[in-house]
Amino acid sequence: MTAIGKVLRIGVFLALAAAGTQAWAGKVYKIGVDGLACPFCAYGVEKYLKAVPGVKSLHISINSGIITVTMGDGATLSRDVARQVIRKSGFTMRSFR
Amino acid sequence: MIVLKRKFSTLVWAVALAPGNVAWAHGPVFSPGPETIWQGGTEITIAVPYSKETGAGARRDVLEPSVEVEYGLTANWSIGIELPYKFIDTNGPDAGGIGDVVFDTKYQFWKQDLPGASYKAAAFARLKLPTASDTGVPRLGSGSTDLAGGIVAGYESRRWYWFTSGAYRLNSKGGGGLEKGDRQFLNAVGGVRPVLSEYGEPDSVFMLELNWERSDKDKLIGLSLANTGGWELFLSPVFWWTYRQIAVKGGVQLPILQNLNGNQPDTGYRGKVEIVYHF
Numbered sequence: 260m261t262a263i264g265k266v267l268r269i270g271v272f273l274a275l276a277a278a279g280t281q282a283w284a285g286k287v288y289k290i291g292v293d294g295l296a297c298p299f300c301a302y303g304v305e306k307y308l309k310a311v312p313g314v315k316s317l318h319i320s321i322n323s324g325i326i327t328v329t330m331g332d333g334a335t336l337s338r339d340v341a342r343q344v345i346r347k348s349g350f351t352m353r354s355f356r
Numbered sequence: 357m358i359v360l361k362r363k364f365s366t367l368v369w370a371v372a373l374a375p376g377n378v379a380w381a382h383g384p385v386f387s388p389g390p391e392t393i394w395q396g397g398t399e400i401t402i403a404v405p406y407s408k409e410t411g412a413g414a415r416r417d418v419l420e421p422s423v424e425v426e427y428g429l430t431a432n433w434s435i436g437i438e439l440p441y442k443f444i445d446t447n448g449p450d451a452g453g454i455g456d457v458v459f460d461t462k463y464q465f466w467k468q469d470l471p472g473a474s475y476k477a478a479a480f481a482r483l484k485l486p487t488a489s490d491t492g493v494p495r496l497g498s499g500s501t502d503l504a505g506g507i508v509a510g511y512e513s514r515r516w517y518w519f520t521s522g523a524y525r526l527n528s529k530g531g532g533g534l535e536k537g538d539r540q541f542l543n544a545v546g547g548v549r550p551v552l553s554e555y556g557e558p559d560s561v562f563m564l565e566l567n568w569e570r571s572d573k574d575k576l577i578g579l580s581l582a583n584t585g586g587w588e589l590f591l592s593p594v595f596w597w598t599y600r601q602i603a604v605k606g607g608v609q610l611p612i613l614q615n616l617n618g619n620q621p622d623t624g625y626r627g628k629v630e631i632v633y634h635f
Contacts, residue, residue: 294469296512296514297382297598301555302634303634306397324472347431
């Protein structure tokens with residue numbers, strides 16, 4: 260095998276690995292929440308969202324009012340579940356995407 | 357001397373059942389806020405209020421640590437219980453023992469959420485049971501079952517806060533035929549968050565409360581007691597410090613105007629520190 264062939268093989272392998280990683284990465288949702296004014300109140304949202312099956316991690320930005328939810332492999336989060344979780348936490352869902 | 361002790365007791369009970377003790381972490385320290393904990397959430401508070409009264413030839417220091425538990429039935433309705441233990445130190449005899457147990461509830465009947473802010477209004481009620489001893493000297497409790505209720509509204513944003521509330525406490529007849537005067541409370545609060553901290557970072561809020569309290573005259577076997585009742589106005593700088601689900605709150609209540617009937621001891625100051633945990 261020539262050196263060029265080896266480089267091509269390695270390149271193809273890396274490209275496939277990257278594509279595979281993309282395919283297996285969990286879905287990411289951004290939930291806009293109204294009423295988020297203080298970090299202390301937001302703990303309820305974290306607690307509720309982490310209890311939703313399939314939620315892998317989340318990031319709460321108080322200043323932007325956006326909660327970023329990353330799901331585990333193959334898991335999804337429906338708009339209705341998100342709305343219910345936010346309402347039970349004491350806030351109002353503004354957007355979901 | 358007996359009348360004097362009754363007057364002191366009135367002030368002590370005022371602290372014990374002040375609507376500000378409707379504890380929800382995300383509110384002022386000496387007056388209520390409209391917040392309720394999330395549905396299914398639990399809040400545990402260890403509160404240590406202290407008050408000092410002097411004048412009319414007497415002195416009384418009261419320390420009443422308590423454990424308070426609140427539970428969110430829904431996102432806008434919570435119930436709770438407060439279990440206090442009271443120490444009274446005077447220039448005469450001292451006393452210590454279980455205080456009056458209080459049940460409370462709060463219902464947030466209106467809310468308008470905005471990006472980074474919200475307007476809220478709530479109604480609350482407190483029921484004090486006569487669990488403290490009312491036979492010793494000084495008396496630890498009133499021996500009466502008392503009910504307090506009120507309304508609070510407020511605005512919270514990333515930077516600014518304001519709250520306003522009013523409450524009424526209906527006192528019933530206690531031990532020895534003594535009926536304490538009903539009490540009224542009005543509060544106005546403003547606050548600011550100097551640094552707009554993010555979730556997961558320590559957060560601080562500073563507030564200034566204006567607390568007005570008025571008491572009707574006490575009655576003994578149907579007769580009004582001259583040296584009871586009147587009103588006081590307090591200025592109260594307070595703070596919150598929070599980190600995730602932990603909060604530390606505290607403040608000092610300083611009397612700036614007083615108009616008490618007859619010859620009564622003045623409230624020197626009141627202080628309070630609370631540690632709050634959510635889960």
